Amino acid sequence: MSRWLPLTKFLLRRLLNSLILVALATSLAYILAGLSLDPRARYEGRNPPPPPAVVDQRLTELNINDKTPILERYATWVGGVARGDFGRTFDGQSVNEEMGRRIAVSLRLLLIGTIVGGVLGVLAGAWGAIRQYRVSDQAMTLLSFAILSTPVFVLAVLLEIVAVGFNDAVGAKVFEYTGEFTPGQQGGFFANFGDRMQHLVLPTLTLVLLQIAIFSRYQRSAMLDVLGSDYVRTAQAKGLRRRRALLKHALRTALIPSATFFAYSFGLLMVGATFTEKIFGWHGMGEWVVDSITSADINAVAAVTCFTGVLVLISGLVADIFYALLDPRVRM
């Protein structure tokens, strides 16, 4: 019991630290967005242009008026966030409601992408290291290189082209590539579920492929470093079976760098989700990243930043727990 006490303390300290970081990051994003985005221009660009007094009143109402000092706007905004209210979007909608809707859309994509991609990536990397320079390793290395060398938007477009070709060849719409479901879809639970699955395949595949490529690279190189070390050779020499030596002694140590990396892969995944959601027409958080900036929606930008920060925080905590489980020195 007392063995785990230092770990709990360690995790609590990390959590507190991360919370401060998220608060700082969100504040920074709010202030930067408040300074560099120009929502006033959007109102003034309307045809016919509304009278300046009306624009001012509307901007003040939304707490995005550039005539109010940024720190004052920030204080008002923080006051709202402290009560759990992220303010209103450019169109006067509640940011909270919009965010709730979009998180529900994105989370499916992000969770499946991380778990499936991470596990498969680690396995592929470890396998590649064990079979170094065999045909399977060479093929896998080349494949992960190819994916790593392909920006998400190229990958997504290529998958879409392949899917269009497949659909044409089969003569049925097996893969859907716009939206997360077919609007006005009739039928029972299974029809709806099937429809959502059809829409889920391409965006998820895009993210999973990306994750596998990144993780297998890290895992392969970490595993190679470990395989070359004396204790793995000793483990085999003293009579452990190869599988046991590789899994228990080599893979466990080689997972440590990947666990560190896991915490930060979430940020990359979020960027991946931005392109994926944009290209496949999902109205999730990723799409909001771009849309909130192009529409100069300051409150939405801050909310998106906060969401990303919290995601990275959670994945960081998960990574810390992995780390502590894998490396006994951390627990001391």
Added chain:
Amino acid sequence: MNRLVLNQEGGAGDRAPLDETRAASRFGLIVRRFGQRRLAVAGLAVLVGLFALAFVGPLLSRWSYTSHDFDAFLQGPSATHWFGTTQGGADVFAQTMRGMQKSLIIGLLVALLSTTLAAVVGAFAGYLGGWVDRVLMWFVDLLLVIPSFLILAIMSPAFRGKTWLLFVILLAAFIWMVTARIVRGMTISLREREYVLAARYMGVSTPRIIFRHILPNISSLLIIDATINVSIAIISETGLSYFGFGVQSPEVSLGTLIAAGTNDAVTYPWLFMFAAGLLVLIVLSVNVVGDGLRDAIDPTSKHS
């Protein structure tokens, strides 16, 4: 140093003849081992070829990336327009070469800057420990929590119209953190090794220990990360440009070209495929070269 390398070499079973008078240099060994990796050499050749193409190619074509041919709108590849033309009659070959120059230079500069920064910050934090470590890593964590893509996008109005070098520095400033964390972790494990302790007790200064003893021992990791950073840099640049947050018109990069061609990728493939294909080829060959270097630098990676 040489002796050490020779010893490891002997242990690895793959060895140069032991010549007491002329010990093979570490650099020589790396070059020789690199030469044995056919794929890596091919990657290097492709990369050199692409560089040459990007800078010599425009001289061979009679079109510039800004000129328009009003006799050819949206035409496929032909003898006059090697990569076809756009809707406005611009020559896709000239544009692609120009974009390739930009993307290559941005990618290399950003990777160099960010990896150097990561190595220095990570090694100092890990080696010194204490409050230096805490402050540096806290800063790293702060930058990591900030969604870099978002911040760069938010700041894009600020560097519109300014030099693209500013864009390079900003990109590098948001790419180095992961590498720095890994470097720090490895430095902590190297810090207590005998040769580092020996150097410290002999009175070798901290910067010298870091640059001569610690960083060379994690060079394989740094090289892998530099290659990954090149791909991250180029992919970030193209990604930002894709949404209009990066390289601004009239300047072109592979990113803006791909963005312009994406919607017509099925109907007018030359608008999309040449830029996308070259981009993938560039990063692919950089990665293959990096992997070859890894195997060349780490003598123990050979037998497993």
